[in-house]
Amino acid sequence: MPELPEVETVARDLRLELVGRRFVSAWVSQPGVLRFPDAARFTAALAGRSVGAVERRGKYIFCRLDGGEDLVVHLGMTGHLRVVGGDAEVVKHTHLRAGLDDGRELRFDDARRFGRVMLGTRALLEERRVLPALGVEPLSDDFTPERLDGLMRRTSRTVKAALLDQSGIAGLGNIYVDEACHLAGIRPTRRARRLTRKERAALHAAIRSVLTKAVANRGTTVDDYRDLWDARGSHQEELQVYGRGGEPCLRCGAILRRRVVAGRTTVCCTSCQR
Ligand SMILES: [Zn+2]
Numbered sequence: 360m361p362e363l364p365e366v367e368t369v370a371r372d373l374r375l376e377l378v379g380r381r382f383v384s385a386w387v388s389q390p391g392v393l394r395f396p397d398a399a400r401f402t403a404a405l406a407g408r409s410v411g412a413v414e415r416r417g418k419y420i421f422c423r424l425d426g427g428e429d430l431v432v433h434l435g436m437t438g439h440l441r442v443v444g445g446d447a448e449v450v451k452h453t454h455l456r457a458g459l460d461d462g463r464e465l466r467f468d469d470a471r472r473f474g475r476v477m478l479g480t481r482a483l484l485e486e487r488r489v490l491p492a493l494g495v496e497p498l499s500d501d502f503t504p505e506r507l508d509g510l511m512r513r514t515s516r517t518v519k520a521a522l523l524d525q526s527g528i529a530g531l532g533n534i535y536v537d538e539a540c541h542l543a544g545i546r547p548t549r550r551a552r553r554l555t556r557k558e559r560a561a562l563h564a565a566i567r568s569v570l571t572k573a574v575a576n577r578g579t580t581v582d583d584y585r586d587l588w589d590a591r592g593s594h595q596e597e598l599q600v601y602g603r604g605g606e607p608c609l610r611c612g613a614i615l616r617r618r619v620v621a622g623r624t625t626v627c628c629t630s631c632q633r
Contacts, residue, residue: 361434362418363497363530364573365584365592369440370420372587374413376442377422381409381460389454392469394477394489404478405430405457417493417529421481428480431490435473437583441466470583493529497566498574502528507563511551518554518562519547520621531566533623534579534601539565541600541610546632547625548618572597600626 361369385402387393393401405424412423420440422430432440445462455467455476467476477489484490494510495502510527511518522528522536531539540547543565545558554562578584578592581602585591595602599609604617604626613630 360436360532360582361438361578361584362532362535363415363570364535364576364594365578366418366420366434366530367415367574368577368586368592369434370413370415373420373422373440373442376463376587377410377413377459377465379410382406382457382465383460384458386456387454388456389452389472391472392454392467392474392476394475395479395484395487401476401478404428415530416496417525418532419490419493424478428478429484431475431477431479431484432467433475435469435471435475437471438467438469438474439583439585439589440587441468441589442587492526494525494527495529497528497530498570502563502567504560504563507566508556508559511554511559511562514551516551517547517620518545518549518551519623519625521551522547522566523621523623528566530570533625534581534598535566535569535573537601537626538569538599540627541632542569544632546627546629548620548627600628602626 382405385405387398387402390398408424410422411425414421418433420432424430442463442465445464450468452470453466453468457465477484495506511521514521519536522531543561545562573579573594576592576594579594580591581595600615603615606615608615608628611631613628615626615628617626
């Protein structure tokens with residue numbers, strides 16, 4: 360599932376392609392992908408609108424349209440955004456096509472249909488509860504060690520569950536939570552509020568380090584994730600624990616353990632993570 364580094368990669372590339380361009384048409388072939396509004400209103404609202412900016416918040420991509428509304432996309436588990444020539448072959452599970460004023464198309468395909476597309480002002484989308492309130496951006500200046508302290512100390516949940524909560528920190532998912540916990544030497548099964556001040560500081564630094572490297576590597580491709588040009592990321596070559604259950608820890612050599620924590624398969628080293 361695309362997490363912050365993968366979504367950031369797509370958003371950065373999309374910014375270069377879409378800012379200053381205008382949508383001239385839109386087709387929705389799978390209305391179920393639209394969270395808001397319905398297909399008829401969506402296509403009418405998108406056609407003729409130009410893109411002023413493209414931003415990422417958490418795992419969401421926001422294309423700011425003239426008039427103050429946003430085209431918002433969440434890639435779900437298997438969603439892909441692509442910019443292709445208008446005559447390019449339409450791949451299976453293409454749910455949305457939006458023609459651009461240069462003859463190309465923005466397309467969204469999603470085999471498993473957990474992706475979401477919506478259009479409206481952020482205030483309206485939040486009011487309609489199709490867009491959740493998102494927590495702090497972990498690569499922003501707002502994500503201070505004190506901010507993490509506050510999130511960890513006021514919950515009875517595990518470290519894993521607390522870090523996966525998008526209303527606390529936006530953008531982390533299963534891959535980068537496990538990687539950050541390993542780098543920080545902290546077991547994801549620990550109670551968040553039991554972490555020491557030193558451990559919280561290590562976790563804060565690890566989250567930023569892991570995400571920064573993964574963005575530089577254009578994300579992790581372990582399943583369906585591809586960028587705007589259908590290319591893979593390369594951070595899978597750097598993974599220390601994710602997907603490595605049963606294999607030796609790259610730091611200490613102990614066999615990595617796999618178990619379900621907060622409903623998600625979790626891998627950690629019970630030797631060098633405390
Ligand atoms: Zn280890």
